[in-house]
Amino acid sequence: MEKLRRVLSGNEPSPEEESSIITQINDMSTLSWESRIKGFIICFVLGILLSFLGSIMLFLHRGIVVFAVFYTLGNVISMASTCFLMGPFKQIKKMFAETRLIATSIVIVAIVMTFVSAIVLKKAGLTLIFIIIQSLAMTWYSLSYIPYARDAVRSTVSACFEV
Numbered sequence: 001m002e003k004l005r006r007v008l009s010g011n012e013p014s015p016e017e018e019s020s021i022i023t024q025i026n027d028m029s030t031l032s033w034e035s036r037i038k039g040f041i042i043c044f045v046l047g048i049l050l051s052f053l054g055s056i057m058l059f060l061h062r063g064i065v066v067f068a069v070f071y072t073l074g075n076v077i078s079m080a081s082t083c084f085l086m087g088p089f090k091q092i093k094k095m096f097a098e099t100r101l102i103a104t105s106i107v108i109v110a111i112v113m114t115f116v117s118a119i120v121l122k123k124a125g126l127t128l129i130f131i132i133i134q135s136l137a138m139t140w141y142s143l144s145y146i147p148y149a150r151d152a153v154r155s156t157v158s159a160c161f162e163v
Contacts, residue, residue, distance in 0.1 A: 031084070039084035047078030068118035068127050072111055075138055079107075095141075103141035110134035 031039070054070025057063075083091045095104045110133045117126040143149040 036084045040081045043081030043084065044078050047074045047076070047081060050074030050077060064124040064127050065118045065122070068114050068131060071131060072114050072134065075107075075134060076111065079138070079141075100141060100144045103137055103144060106137040107134060107141055110137055 051071050051074030054067045054072075054074060057070060058067035086094070094100065110130050114127060114130040114134055117123050117130055140150070143153060
């Protein structure tokens with residue numbers, strides 16, 4: 001507590017004290033493995049429920065805007081759930097790794113364009129196109145975490161289109 005008072009009053013701590021403060025804060029903010037799993041499951045299930053709820057709203061004639069918002073927020077929350085497993089900084093670093101850079105970029109652009117087309121432009125057809133792009137990009141992004149999954153999908157798709 002004394003260290004905190006000194007920092008707030010303008011008295012800078014020594015490098016040794018600063019290092020120990022950072023270590024203490026880091027120690028206090030780490031979650032147990034059990035808490036991480038629970039956080040992941042809660043966020044992932046919440047994301048799926050929001051996406052599903054958005055789909056139901058589309059069929060209940062609540063409009064494309066409600067569908068787009070719920071569906072996209074569900075995707076974002078589901079994707080953010082992995083931050084519990086590996087931490088937010090490591091997750092962001094992995095998202096923008098060379099193997100996932102294109103998929104991550106397409107997901108982000110599709111999410112932004114889904115909101116723009118639904119909320120600003122109010123174009124249902126365009127919104128659905130961006131939701132489809134978003135879903136395909138999220139699938140491709142997710143497959144990047146499974147060894148050889150992308151290669152298997154490429155082989156399957158190319159076999160389907162061979163004459």
